Amino acid sequence: MSKGLFISFEGTEGCGKSTQVKLLADRLQSLGHRVRTLREPGGTPIGEEVRHTLKHSKNNAAMTAEAELLLMNASRAQLVREIIRPALANNEIIICDRFYDSTTAYQGHGRELDLEKVKAVIDFAVGDTRPQVTLFLHVPADISAERLRSRQENLPFVRDRIEEADQKFFERVAHGFGVIAASEPHRVKFINGMQSVEAVCAKIWDTIQPVLPRIGRW
Ligand code: TMP
Secondary structure, rough: OOOEEEEEEEOOOOOOOOHHOOOOOOOHHOOOOOOEEOOOOOOOOHHHHHHHHHHHOOOOOOOOOHHHHHHHHHHHHHHHHHHHHHHHOOOOEEEEEEOOOHHHHHHHHHHHOOHHHHHHHHHHHHHOOOOEEEEEEOOOOOHHHHHHHHHHHHHOOOOOOOOOHHHHHHHHHHHHHHHHHHHHHOOOEEEEEEEOHHHHHHHHHHHHHHHHHOHHHH
């Protein structure tokens, strides 16, 4: 029997990932699967410190795109070795809120770093540890921008360096996700994020259920 299952969620800001990660994890757990939910950047003590540096640290305004790329992947290299590989070897289901497609979309397309170099850094960070299924929650760029604005209004004291980028950056990110989804249709499943929470959840379940019989239960 194959070991574990690695699922990643991807999408632009405000696409509804976090809600769906939780719903999927709860459903799998209720069926007896051992599930671990993770987020990127972060997911380990070292990764959470890197996340703080990337997003909220008061000294991060001068961060270059290259440093951002490497920090995202430092967090990832740690997560892969400290948590993901041992958990998969233990037949667990990993659900990760973002993984390397976010690097391709944000640092590659968004920051306009050389895509081949971005790929080389990702390859070094993850080796052969890659999601079997990626759920790409798509919402139009204007909706994503509106949700980001309202999140910032509700949390005015939480500064996030990445969210300070201009609208053109987020449009390039959205385009990047579209390119990724089109280039790897076997792995990356396009989900229309404009449906109700329940409808998105049902669609995700239709995608995940067929791969479950391969996974052990406890
Ligand atoms: P989130 O956990 O609220 O989605 O915040 C993570 C932020 O980091 C989000 O703006 C996307 C960004 N990000 C990258 O730019 N590159 C990456 O590789 C990852 C994982 C996230």
